[in-house]
Amino acid sequence: MALGGCASYDVTAPADARANASTAEVRAKDARLAATGGGRSAPHGTAADEVDCRKAKCVALTFDAGPSEHTNRLLDILKREKVHATFFLLGKNHVDRRPAEVKRIAAEGHELANHTWSHQILTEIEPAAAERELSRVQEAVHRITGTTPTLMRPPQGRTDEKVSDISKKLGLAQVLWSVTAKDYQTNDSALITKRVLEQTERDGVILLHDIYPGTVPAVPGILKELKKRGYTVVTVSQLLSPAKPQPGMVYRP
Template identity: 60%
Template structure:
């Protein structure tokens, strides 16, 4: 039988093991807490109409009611680019609206494409100014990343963006607080083709189609040469599966994205 000393040693060992486990758990919680945030799904926005005037709710639905239809939002980051004109031609031909999260000097380089996006019914939003990781910079720089693209887009389209996509999807509650002050909601995604890793258009198309589900938000980049050629196939295959393409605001209707909140299917 174990002696009293052996029992004491076992008790101390168990105590130290528990303490180490607690410390590790606390550290994990602390690290994750730095980048933790809550997200809201599109269906949650549609269900919560407390901030929507019920009398005018029907007008915000447009031609699609995503409470009934099998909706999906096609979004493009970091443009415009030399490929965007062809993309807009494809979207127009196939009667598909999209949401564009635009970046810094691309806005100044292709002003007519920005105007065309707005004119042809697409949602024009921000991907920040210089693609800085928002969780790594100070408040003054974060505000600049928010304000500069919004100012540039508003000057071209007459409409100030209300949606923003954080670079690499990296955000936290503090970034959300600053976004709220700028009137911006953050939009993440549920589908990515990782088109920044390949120019294989067939592979990009397959990745998108395989991942897409109802209320999905598809992330693509119209700055890469393999992406735009994949878009017709993406549209045709998803339409064949019964999907209806909408902008992000249409996906949320009759609800509306609120500044300071983060949205992800």
């Protein structure tokens, strides 16, 4: 599929990823569901429980460019609400300055992902520089937590065949989004909430930032209304399951 300009690369929607899961992946997923009561024990979609997004009305919650001074408050909210999210971490001035928050994100069962080291636009820099932007975060997160991300989000969502090749080399699948509150433009928590709820549909990926003061206060209201509307809030990998994210692939609702 071609997306913008002349760039050509593979794009898959979450529902298609699930439908195209291998027989082995499906069997493994079904076995885990059977062992945990079919996912019925996880109405909010926690990382410790199996959620079946083939049947449940799922939406993935993601946060970019942290951690920041707001992240611990966000983690408190998510813990209280028994929800897990995917955190696309920024290296410079974030991961390197807040290793304790990175450790907590991992320890509390959230999904660690990569948002580059210094937020350079990957399509506009040389391949070696783009690879370093991603590999530095991989190395830093592994050093802090012992785990290595398998997902990445390119800054501004800008990717191409070069970026896909680099991502594949580093074992990273790319994740775009379908819902944006544009919380970088406003600190109005009510407006952020309104924008998210207006755009959210099944199998969506919500993009928020835990670096802006208006975003974290909006999260409780967003989660409350999503629950009321019958959504199960999950991580990106849970949304794609039983399929596993494929390195180099671009996932977009």
